[in-house]
Amino acid sequence: MDFGHSARTREYIERVEAFMAAEVLPREQEYLTELRAAEDRWASVPPVIDELKAKARAAGLWNLFLPDTTHGAGLTNVEYAPLAELMGRSPIAPEIFNCNAPDTGNAEVLLHYGSDEQRTRWMEPLLRGEIRSAFCMTEPDVASCDAANMAATATVDGDTVVLNGRKWWSTGIGHPNCRFAIFMGLTDPQAPRHARHSMVLVPLDTPGVRIERMLPVYGYLDEPYGHGEVTFTDVRLPLSTVIAGPGRGFEIAQGRLGPGRIHHCMRLIGLAESALQLACERSLSRTAFGKPLANLGGNRERLARARIAINQARLQVLHAAWLLDTAGAVGAVSELSQVKAAVPAMACDVIDMAIQLHGGAGLSDDFPLAGAMAAARALRLADGPDEVHLGVVARIELRGHARDRKEQVRTP
Structure with missing residues (x-):
């Protein structure tokens, strides 16, 4: 084990530090002031975010989390660690570098498990920073730390999949640019324990998807990202929206x-x-x-x-x-x-x-x-x-x- 930074890592550290000092940290207060003054904090994002995202992408400080060299910086987890630490010092920095959760995890899911169609429609605009996403796994009525308890369903019906259930703590669901969620549900309760669930790509404008409320954490709603409670009522989608096929959710x-x-x-x-x-x-x-x-x-x-x-x-x-x-x-x-x-x-x-x-x-x-x-x-x-x-x-x-x-x- 050698935790000494490689030459490439040192270069990225210097570049991220410089960008944070020159661009991100001086604009935090401007961002917060505009956000707090907005009549509806969920309706739009202060312009400073898109401005800084464009600068970060132009500087080559973009998708640093992704080890894939085609879509990301190709950094290992050890190389990415000090960069993520620097981003953690600011509430807006992860989005500026397009390294914000849950988009990072959702992008990796689509990269490793998604079809060509799914990657083109959802992953590529996500990695360009044009849209945001959410991940819907946790449920209010069961102990969701045990996936076997999951009550929400993703039932295969011919060439479609039908979703029903209630999810909460769906981070990012309130963002005005959130366009899709990844929903995890029970497909076959009789299958082996780790082959019962499926993950489905759900456009948020699909009939039957409803954001019921945004959930505060100690009074903080974390606008404009937020953590929402979402219901799925007879949400019918093509079977092609199931990621990697039914039963592979776990x-x-x-x-x-x-x-x-x-x-x-x-x-x-x-x-x-x-x-x-x-x-x-x-x-x-x-x-x-x-x-x-x-x-x-x-x-x-x-x-x-x-x-x-x-x-x-x-x-x-x-x-x-x-x-x-x-x-x-x-x-x-x-x-x-x-x-x-x-x-x-x-x-x-x-x-x-x-x-x-x-x-x-x-x-x-x-x-x-x-x-x-x-x-x-x-x-x-x-x-x-x-x-x-x-x-x-x-x-x-x-x-x-x-x-x-x-x-x-x-x-x-």
Whole structure:
């Protein structure tokens, strides 16, 4: 394992850092001001976004997440990690570089599993940044961490597929440019456990698709992206909209969620770095009881522990990324679950410490910390809750010990 950056990675880091400093970070406040002043925050996106996207694409800083060299930058997960971390420092940066979830995962699904027609109609405009997408898997009436509980259906009827069910926490569904969703539903309840589900491409203007409401996270609606509750009522589509064919939904989900989980963790490290930076600035500029906050109440130790935690998480993510690159998702199952459980918890701790140092201001929109906490806390549930990932890690760990014990029994 060598976590030293390659020459190509260093070049991309320098270019992304420079673009962030010159173009993205100075325009954040302009974006937020325009968004908050809009009469309907779901109706349109402030023009600064399209302006910056055009500049990023012209600069060759586009689709950096995609290892495919035809459509993306061809970077490995290890090479992409520091770039995603930089993007995580800004709420608008991932979209500027066309590296925003859930579009990244949906694009990878279509690249690896989609038909030529599906790629042409949906993937290519997605990778050009012309449209947005959503992913509809989680359901309100069942524990969706267990896909076997899924109640929504994708029933094959001749040369069509009929969708029925209710989904929620469908991220990106509120975006004015969202044009399609990937829906996961039960196709054959009698099939083997991992061959029961299908994934279907659903244009949002299809009859029977209805966005019921947008869901707040700690009061934040995350406009103009949002997380929606969506109903599908007798939604009838051509069988050609099923990705890779009926019964392959679970296989696709496993392939999609691996890179998606680690991308979230990469960005969260950047978010934690931003929170720590704000905490340090606050602790040095604010005085109480005749001393800077940094010299009160163990705050130096808190800042130090935050630095240690971020660095530990970064190394763990790089290790998981290296395994994903060299051994594939199957060879990195435990490590992907480890980072998915560890990194959001770390980010929550660091952001909470920064909020505490900011006092009441940390709870307001004067600083980005409350919104950052909402985002980090949500990721302890998204793409599988902590408990599921800890269960995976424990199962693999115990399996190894059980095997060792059997070998000891056999040995005279």
